[in-house]
Amino acid sequence: MNWILRVPAVVSKELLIEWRERSRVSSLLFYSFALLLMVAFAMPDVRMLGDIAGGALWLGLLLASTRSLDQSFRVELENDSLEGMVLWPVDPLAVFYGKALANAFVLILVAAVITPLLGVLYHPSWHGQPWALAAVIVLGCAGIAGPGTLVASLTAQARGSSALLPVLLFPLVVPVVMASARTTILLFQGDPMGQVDNWLVLLLIFNVVHWSLDGLLFARVVEEAG
């Protein structure tokens, strides 16, 4: 279990890269913000925006995630860093969980910035608890980042990786997007049937299954990646 002690080192390395290339995170924020505007322009009536705010938030985060996940392995291909990473005396599990946690952190950061903007732009009503919204953002972003990190490691070296990543990732994270969007909509519009808890449990189960399984599969992926 020594690999757990190495995870913070990998997370800090990933976040250091993000910090040094701050333009990447800021471009993700602008991308999500622009997407929120585009969705508003595409609607026939702006009064409908409050109803679709939850869905628009998760659509924006999902699309932003494809860009950040693609980048997280693209940087490893420069100067053959991926090969160097494989040769590290570190368990691949530490590499996977470090990268996945860093990816989840970046997504949560984007969500933390665009959610208040969504409130200003879309005027959704509010009937939920702030802790429930925080829980759905953390679980939803982790649910995209866990399998997303594994899929990005598969597609990074394939031909047309930018197009291939969503092809593999979107069907996989449908339960996450559905559960997160429905929960957010219920928190905005009210939850008379008490469904929020069930959706959060579904998100939790998805995360437990994928964060356990994907780490094991990642070890086999990096064996061939170097």
Next chain:
Amino acid sequence: MISLPHLASLPVTPGQLTGLLAILTIVLMNISRGRAWYHLPSWEHAFGLVGLSLLVDGQYLGLIDAPREAMMGETGRIMYVHVPSAWLTMVVFLFTCIFAVGFLLTGKRVFDLLVESTTEVGIILSILLQATGMLFAKPTWGVYWDWDPRLVSTTVMMLSFMGVLSLRAALDDAERRATWTSVGAILATTSMGVTYMSVRWWRSIHQMQSSPDTIAKPMVLILRINAFAFLFLSIWLIARRWRIADAQARMDEAPPLPPEVTV
């Protein structure tokens, strides 16, 4: 409407006739190519022959012998294609996962080729499942498509496995392609659980899973015959696809170096 006799009253069933015709074709082909008349080129053709005969008889039973469905009338007969294709889609994709795990554990090429074959056959079965489902939905639900959890999750499952084939097509290195396809297939299999449980987890207009206790006895036998027909035909298709993939893999291997010529 033309009324046809029940299968049991026929001296020779349509399935037996189809089987005899197929055997006759094989014998004539063998004779014309100078082989022994009883020569069967590959073992899987036996599955293909039995599957074809069972399918013809199973569909005859479903269309003629089976009682009218109490609620849906004649429309209900489409279930003799829809239900077996649903069962076999799940079975074939489950085997994709088993072969993928087998490859990751052993590294044997045969498992990798079987992952490819079962994924393709599974996708064909799921397209048949979706098509018959839509034809079934129009007269019973009033629409070809509804945003129902079972329909959506089945489509997502099919797209997941299509993604695996896209990944496979985008990788050149054989070792890497084999390992990463297996990883992708195992990931795609996680969507199967959601598909199977969707009718229990969410309020769905699609019916819950049936069991022999909840289906009329004459219908159970006909469903089983059609399910075995689909099973045998799937085995035949998977084996044929595996042989093509095997031949392709052998062709892709580097040819031996030519002998050195000294002048």
